[in-house]
Amino acid sequence: MLLRASSQAAGEEVDLSAAVEDAADGGVEDGAVLTAFAEAVVRATDDLDKARARALETLGPAKFVEAAATVGIFNGLVRVADSTGIPSDAMMLERTADVRGELGFNRWAGAKSSGVAEAPA
Amino acid sequence: MSFEDNRFPVPVREDMTTALRKSWADIGRPGTWWTGPERVAIAALARAERIQRKEPPWNRDRGEPGTPLPEKAIEAARKIGADPTHLDRDWAEATIAELGDAPYVELASVVVTTVAADAFCEAMGIEHETLPEPEVGEPTRERPDNMGDIGAWVPVQVIDWQRANVARALSLVPEGVRTFFRMVAAMYSGTASDFNEMVWDHRPMARPQVELLAARVSALNQCFY
Numbered sequence: 001m002l003l004r005a006s007s008q009a010a011g012e013e014v015d016l017s018a019a020v021e022d023a024a025d026g027g028v029e030d031g032a033v034l035t036a037f038a039e040a041v042v043r044a045t046d047d048l049d050k051a052r053a054r055a056l057e058t059l060g061p062a063k064f065v066e067a068a069a070t071v072g073i074f075n076g077l078v079r080v081a082d083s084t085g086i087p088s089d090a091m092m093l094e095r096t097a098d099v100r101g102e103l104g105f106n107r108w109a110g111a112k113s114s115g116v117a118e119a120p121a
Numbered sequence: 122m123s124f125e126d127n128r129f130p131v132p133v134r135e136d137m138t139t140a141l142r143k144s145w146a147d148i149g150r151p152g153t154w155w156t157g158p159e160r161v162a163i164a165a166l167a168r169a170e171r172i173q174r175k176e177p178p179w180n181r182d183r184g185e186p187g188t189p190l191p192e193k194a195i196e197a198a199r200k201i202g203a204d205p206t207h208l209d210r211d212w213a214e215a216t217i218a219e220l221g222d223a224p225y226v227e228l229a230s231v232v233v234t235t236v237a238a239d240a241f242c243e244a245m246g247i248e249h250e251t252l253p254e255p256e257v258g259e260p261t262r263e264r265p266d267n268m269g270d271i272g273a274w275v276p277v278q279v280i281d282w283q284r285a286n287v288a289r290a291l292s293l294v295p296e297g298v299r300t301f302f303r304m305v306a307a308m309y310s311g312t313a314s315d316f317n318e319m320v321w322d323h324r325p326m327a328r329p330q331v332e333l334l335a336a337r338v339s340a341l342n343q344c345f346y
Binding site: 009020041056079083086112 | 319
């Protein structure tokens with residue numbers, strides 16, 4: 001998982017549960033603002049305007065655009081993977097073996113494409 | 122021109138708007154297997170369905186699709202656009218059996234390009250971009266060589282591949298790869314050497330911030346990859 005690898009490279013300890021919990025910061029700078037923004041866009045929640053304004057105010061214009069771009073493009077990237085059933089990369093499976101089960105990733109439908117599916121909870 | 126600078130509430134990097142404009146125009150052009158009008162119809166179906174993503178599929182207001190696209194193409198555009206967590210191999214195989222593998226991949230490439238651009242607009246707080254005017258012309262119907270089975274639902278490039286699998290997921294339609302991954306480079310990964318660096322200094326945000334967003338969006342979509 002590139003979140004963990006990039007945090008380690010920066011000398012930071014990241015809490016990976018932030019990927020699956022609402023408005024969690026994961027130990028990343030402005031993390032809670034970022035995750036709340038992503039959640040509001042993906043879920044099209046009523047507080048999207050508020051989450052966007054908070055992101056712009058906290059991050060400033062340049063970082064805000066990067067955040068918006070990342071949220072946008074990953075909404076496309078997840079569909080590339082899930083519409084083609086592309087298997088995960090072997091190195092990524094190896095590096096995430098310790099957290100996939102704990103965070104529930106192996107129960108998602110796409111886990112079948114990588115041969116590591118567990119029964120849904 | 123699409124994605125005009127004056128539409129954004131704050132300045133957007135030129136390389137990003139350039140990529141968005143080029144990829145958006147691509148949607149309206151004749152593709153490899155679908156015509157320009159068919160590609161724009163696919164984008165419109167995906168957008169209309171995704172706008173209603175808070176509603177369960179059976180409760181959405183669809184009306185008449187208003188397109189001569191095959192029924193399976195209409196279903197695929199809607200499902201990939203709005204319900205990526207509901208995709209599975211059985212459904213994909215049934216869809217591909219009717220549409221063909223390469224037309225299915227091209228359809229997916231149009232949908233993911235549309236969804237990424239629409240989600241960016243929503244994040245920026247602006248209206249969705251008007252869909253491009255479809256251009257006249259025939260699809261090229263060119264199928265690339267060196268495709269093979271790596272366990273995906275569709276054939277992918279298998280010769281000399283050193284990058285992440287997701288980057289070859291659409292390789293059965295090279296034009297679709299160029300259209301979507303031009304945006305990926307501008308909006309996320311940068312160059313190949315940028316991507317391989319775990320510490321980024323070429324973007325305003327630190328890489329862990331970018332990857333936290335990526336991880337959260339992936340998790341919200343229950344994307345295992």
